[in-house]
Amino acid sequence: MTAQTSTQAQVIPKFGEQKKAFSINELKQLINAAKNMKDLNQAKGYLCSYFIPYSNPHEVFMWRSEIKNLEHIPDKNINKLILQ
Template sequence: MSNQVVISKFGESKEAYSIDILKQLIREANSLDDITKAKRYICSYFILCSNPHGVFMWRPDIKNFEHIPMKNISMLICLITKTFFKQSNSEQIPTKIKFNIAKWFIYDNSSTCVATCDSAKQRIYKI
């Protein structure tokens, strides 16, 4: 994979989600600011949903969203942790900060949706 990863907005990616790309983005991050690429990558494929409770995953292969129960999300967003050291002006010893992408996505990420349908639109059924 090249160093240039194009990160789409949620539901716009044409490439399948890859845990390996996520791991690489986290591995390449040298600071908490650098971890933004990994956060944006996750958010281009996943969004928390309050009703029904869980996560919607963008699936470019079927050009649709898949609902994943919260208990199953750890299979797709691994508990990948990276430790960063942040230098403080007043202290000589850098502060150790552990970043976990799954915990960030579930607890700190503020993007949430509610699944709705438009009752005025025509229904389409797959048989």
């Protein structure tokens, strides 16, 4: 990264590789630290490392690092997790 980068990029693990539990506060920090659309890729990467959509039926799977397994979340309930 260069000195011109507006936020310090961090390496975000891929889906299912996270070692710590999802944190809405960490997501908020990434969003608030973003100074442009490119910086929002950090927040997007963070979300994608925990959540993956499944299209038939419309649902989401969440990686639960504390149990090292997936949790099925109906699409209609996803707002309860990330819209606090």
